[in-house]
Amino acid sequence: MSRKTIVVLFGGVSVEHEVSLVSSKFIISNLDPSKFSLLPVLISKDGRWQRAVLDNWQEGHPPAVVPDSEIVPMLYGSPPGRFAEIVNGEIKEIFSVDAVFPVLHGTFGEDGSVQGLIDLMGVPCVGVDLLGSSLCIDKIVSKAILRDNGIPVVPFFGFSGTDWQNDKEAVLRRIEDEIGFPCFVKSSNLGSSVGVSRVNSPEAIAEAVEASFDFSERVIVERAVKNLREIEVSVIGNQDPQASVPGELVVEGGFYDYQKKYHDESTQFRIPCDLDPETQERVRTLALASYTALCCTGMARVDFLVDADTDQVFVSEINTIPGFTPISMYPKLWEASGLCVGEMLEMLVELAEQRHRMRRELRTDFSGSS
Incomplete structure (x- = not known):
């Protein structure tokens, strides 16, 4: 062959x-x-x-x-x-x-x-196509779609650089009234925790917003989950996607920022995580629902925020090209689910070919008659 x-x-x-x-x-x-x-x-x-x-x-x-x-x-x-x-x-x-x-x-x-x-x-x-990628990259758009599909997300507020420049006081009032503190300020269309700040008081919010606008034309502010557990699920497939076992990031001293993701060896991984079986199944179900709602195909990693006191689950974001470093969760979760890296990569290529064949079968002309 x-x-x-x-x-x-x-x-x-x-x-x-x-x-x-x-x-x-x-x-x-x-x-x-x-x-x-x-x-x-x-x-x-x-x-x-x-x-x-x-x-x-x-x-x-x-x-x-x-x-x-x-x-x-x-x-x-x-x-x-x-x-x-x-x-x-x-x-x-x-x-x-x-x-x-x-x-x-x-x-x-x-x-x-x-x-x-x-x-x-x-x-x-290979991976998510144009539509799914463009939806998932924008945290404001993707969260609105998830919310409208009945998928739980934390309260959020998104705004543009023009909104900020025209009336900073109005934006700050909305953040304080609708989101509160602590909160996270993020660039709307970046991953790897780039352009992300945790803000604990109103005095620090303006500086965090300005820093996020260095990387993006729009900014999103999200309410922080106070007793946070960070859970991730890997998803693979086209029309019939499959979800991996959930894993947990155990982060010392704050959230999983860029430094901790790629340069800090103190972060620990629990694979599978030790959520109770009912919550684990809910997380996997929500991962598949989010994947479908945002038109994903091929692969994605779905990130969750879980309140450690109440086990309340929120979808945080979907990464359409998840990290594939030696310590990245996407391949680790599949290995824990029984799918080795080489087989998973081969499967991703096959899924891309399958989707391509399906698209080629669609008509590209219209004669006006059935």
């Missing part, structure tokens, strides 16, 4: 560029070389696409790239799903690929931008 050619896209024009490097290295290391031939494409911080050289790739650093080269997706011609490598302005090679695996966290990667480009190429895209 011939190997499938998979483009792994990583890096990206995002504050989460470095996280993407770690995730992609883990994925590349775990894709079965007997089944997959890889075309690794590094997107630099200034947006240049180049073929990465995997030999001697050192942990914590970007890989080397082919000098003076660019990888260009081909949006026209036949067959579909081709990338051209251009060296010094000349086409050196054209690659026909079977699927693209975007490992791009945050802006211009997890927001539907790249997924739309891959759709235009006519090639399967």
Whole structure:
């Protein structure tokens, strides 16, 4: 059986560029070389696409790239799903690929931008598609959809930079009246806890809002769960998704911020978590309901906030390209559920191909008669 050619896209024009490097290295290391031939494409911080050289790739650093080269997706011609490598302005090679695996966290990667480009190429895209990605990346939009579907979320309030500049006092009054303290202030469309602040008093709220606007055009403020347990569930599938066992992040001294996620070894993982069986099943059910409500396909990680005193459960957010670092919960939860990393990655490629076949069966013309 011939190997499938998979483009792994990583890096990206995002504050989460470095996280993407770690995730992609883990994925590349775990894709079965007997089944997959890889075309690794590094997107630099200034947006240049180049073929990465995997030999001697050192942990914590970007890989080397082919000098003076660019990888260009081909949006026209036949067959579909081709990338051209251009060296010094000349086409050196054209690659026909079977699927693209975007490992791009945050802006211009997890927001539907790249997924739309891959759709235009006519090639399967691993993970959530354009619609689901664009819904999930925006915390204000996704929480509104979850709330309207009867899925519990904490009280929240979202506003734009224009709202803030036009009437800061009105925004601050709404935060104090509707959300209260303590609360969390977040950039609306970033992951990895970038642009997030915990605010315990009205005096600190304005500074936290300004800091979040450094990363995003809109900001969301959420009521804090005082006796917090952070629970996560991995989901995989298209029309009939499956949920993993729930896991818990045990964080010392505050919430699970960027430093604790990627640089602090004090965070502990309980997999599976020790919630009572009824609450565990409720969390898994809500994970699947959230996944469906936000039009997810392929994979996602659903994050929960649980009140330790009452066992009240709230959906926090859905990550459509969850972390794939060696300590990330998404692969760990599936391993605890009996699905090893290599099999899970192979399944994700198959799900992308399945969804692509279904879309190709849809009509693209309309004659006006049945």
